[in-house]
Amino acid sequence: MKILKFGGTSVGSPERMTKLLDIINPAEEQIVVLSAVSGTTNGLVEISGKLLKEDKQGALILISALNQKYNEFVIELLPEGDFREQGQEVVDYHFQFLTTLVNNIFTPVEEKVVLAQGELLSTTLYHIYLKSIGVPSVLLPALDFMKIDEDNEPDISFATANLMPLLEKHKGSKLFITQGFICRNSFGEVDNLRRGGSDYTASLIGAAILAEEVQIWTDIDGMHNNDPRIVKGTKPISHLSFDEAAELAYFGAKILHPQSVFPAQKYKIPVRLLNTMEPSAAGTLISAESEKGKIKSIAAKDGLIAIRVQSSRMLLAYGFLRRVFEIFERYKTPIDMITTSEVAVSLTIDFTDNLDKIVEELHAFGSVEIDREQTIVCVVGDFGASKHGFASRVLDAIKHIPIRMISYGGSNYNISLLINTGDKTEVLRSLHNRIFE
Numbered sequence: 001m002k003i004l005k006f007g008g009t010s011v012g013s014p015e016r017m018t019k020l021l022d023i024i025n026p027a028e029e030q031i032v033v034l035s036a037v038s039g040t041t042n043g044l045v046e047i048s049g050k051l052l053k054e055d056k057q058g059a060l061i062l063i064s065a066l067n068q069k070y071n072e073f074v075i076e077l078l079p080e081g082d083f084r085e086q087g088q089e090v091v092d093y094h095f096q097f098l099t100t101l102v103n104n105i106f107t108p109v110e111e112k113v114v115l116a117q118g119e120l121l122s123t124t125l126y127h128i129y130l131k132s133i134g135v136p137s138v139l140l141p142a143l144d145f146m147k148i149d150e151d152n153e154p155d156i157s158f159a160t161a162n163l164m165p166l167l168e169k170h171k172g173s174k175l176f177i178t179q180g181f182i183c184r185n186s187f188g189e190v191d192n193l194r195r196g197g198s199d200y201t202a203s204l205i206g207a208a209i210l211a212e213e214v215q216i217w218t219d220i221d222g223m224h225n226n227d228p229r230i231v232k233g234t235k236p237i238s239h240l241s242f243d244e245a246a247e248l249a250y251f252g253a254k255i256l257h258p259q260s261v262f263p264a265q266k267y268k269i270p271v272r273l274l275n276t277m278e279p280s281a282a283g284t285l286i287s288a289e290s291e292k293g294k295i296k297s298i299a300a301k302d303g304l305i306a307i308r309v310q311s312s313r314m315l316l317a318y319g320f321l322r323r324v325f326e327i328f329e330r331y332k333t334p335i336d337m338i339t340t341s342e343v344a345v346s347l348t349i350d351f352t353d354n355l356d357k358i359v360e361e362l363h364a365f366g367s368v369e370i371d372r373e374q375t376i377v378c379v380v381g382d383f384g385a386s387k388h389g390f391a392s393r394v395l396d397a398i399k400h401i402p403i404r405m406i407s408y409g410g411s412n413y414n415i416s417l418l419i420n421t422g423d424k425t426e427v428l429r430s431l432h433n434r435i436f437e
Helices: 014-022 040-052 056-077 082-101 108-132 156-169 197-209 242-250 262-266 320-330 355-362 390-397 421-435
Strands: 002-006 030-034 138-140 175-179 182-184 190-192 213-218 239-241 271-275 284-287 295-310 337-340 344-349 367-381 405-408 414-420
Touching: 002 197, 014 056, 014 108, 030 108, 030 197, 040 056, 040 108, 056 082, 056 108, 082 108, 108 138, 108 175, 108 182, 108 190, 156 197, 175 197, 197 213, 197 262, 239 242, 242 262, 242 284, 242 295, 242 367, 295 355, 295 421, 320 344, 320 355, 337 405, 355 367, 367 421, 390 414, 390 421, 414 421
Parallel strands: 002 030, 002 213, 030 175, 138 175, 213 271, 239 284
Antiparallel strands: 182 190, 271 284, 295 344, 295 367, 337 344, 367 414, 405 414
């Protein structure tokens, strides 16, 4: 069985929703994971924001506007008669529910329920559409088998235990539809997967049932070897390892969340990134194997702050780094990149809510310097210890650009460079010309 995930733009209009059957083969065993119709989740976030601020009138205006959008969606998607009536009943039910929340106590628990409405709407409407054209399908409620634990980590064994009986119950059916993003938490409340959303759902389902393949359909033809918004002549990458894909995703490749393919990686299930607008394009295959001895891609991550702590007490002192890192742990601030010398440690962060408190505590160790508007440029490929020449090619390409930090050797898959954000465009283009042209 294959898992096919379609994002918000792929179901962003009735026309696009109907064209999914150009990709989905109802004769093959498939679970189709759908995101909310594009724009819906943002609308629901706005509605929740109004309700949290007790702006009831503002919430009602937003609910009405989104409701009207879906009324028009149903008219365009479904033929007149019973099926259109069914679709309208679904829309009425969900928006009446949202309206009832306006006069009730609204907390973050209700907010999660509101955010779930988008996926519930898109999957149910698509299921009705398939019925209207005579294509049999089964609607599987994700809330029956997707669950996160107390640490907000997905419970794959729970998914297996609860999804497999549902599939067995409908043995003989080929096409299954379910919601991405939404799940229940350890208290049984409606929640969501946060990281990677619907991509994560597809990967988790693939792991839970040991699927043949997970396909993630977006409006981009796979991962590119550089940022096509900045660099001309970029090309899709045909094949990446899971580790290479995770490095690219973490350091700026927006097509994929870095953690969304981890479940598939654990169970060695290949993932394909494909383009809904160009179904015949090869896309990118992500698997346990990859081409060796090649630089694959370049990505960039903005919004970094570099922190340098310099202290004579660091010299030959054990436990120094542990005490520094404990400060970031206390303030739940992840570190992206780190380099050290005998008397200093430099690192980067992108979560700055507690920056002032962190800097205040770091002053106990020595002088502290802060550099804002920094960018990490990550060059991804096969950089194992036995390889040579790649690092020199990378550094030679940008020898005219100041480099704040370099990280090499921490991974077999990347060389990371910290630069001023103002130099990003020049760095990406110079690296591309030197490495790929």
